[in-house]
Amino acid sequence: MSAEAARLLAHARRQLADADKMLSVDLAHSAARESYMALFNAARALLLSQTGERYKKHGMVHAACRKLAASDPELGNEVGRQLASLYPLKLASDYASETAPTLAEAREILDGVERTIARIATLLARP
Numbered sequence: 225m226s227a228e229a230a231r232l233l234a235h236a237r238r239q240l241a242d243a244d245k246m247l248s249v250d251l252a253h254s255a256a257r258e259s260y261m262a263l264f265n266a267a268r269a270l271l272l273s274q275t276g277e278r279y280k281k282h283g284m285v286h287a288a289c290r291k292l293a294a295s296d297p298e299l300g301n302e303v304g305r306q307l308a309s310l311y312p313l314k315l316a317s318d319y320a321s322e323t324a325p326t327l328a329e330a331r332e333i334l335d336g337v338e339r340t341i342a343r344i345a346t347l348l349a350r351p
Contacts, residue, residue, distance in 0.1 A: 225273060225348045232269035233348065236262040236341055243334050252330035257317035259330070259337040260310040266341045267303050273348050282311065299343060306340055 225233075239262035246255035268279055271288050274295075279285045289304035310333065316323045325333065 225269075228278075229269040229272045229348060232265050232272065233341075233345060236264075236266040236269065239265065240334065240338055240341065243330075243337075247327060247330055247334065250327060252327045253313070253317045253324040255330045256310065256313045256325045256333050259334045260307070260314040263303070263306055263310065263337045263340060266344045267307060269348060270299075270303065270344050282307075286311070299347065302340055303344070306337065310337075 239258050243255040243258035243262065246252075246258060264282065264285060267285050267289055271277060271279055271285065271292065274292060275288070277288065279288055286304065286307050289307060292299075293301045293304055313323075313325060313333070
């Protein structure tokens, strides 16, 4: 794993920890947003390791994950589906929408993202 990919993955893990803290003080919308951002950065690390490309824009990361699904259908589809399903929650949080997950939904989101990031980390740790 390159130093840049390791940095992105470490940042994703910090974001997950922050999301967990947000849940402890009933900030479900912020926790869901931070969970999305953690997955986004882990996906960036994965894509950097798999393709050598550095993606920063959400749409580009989403598209690259769909393309990755051709070579690794299980992980590529999982990351792509999660990003696509969580992106509206990120936007709702960014733009003060009335739509917000419950605490239980935000916990489920965080737990799912945490599992996916653990899979990404395992894949990136391989020589």
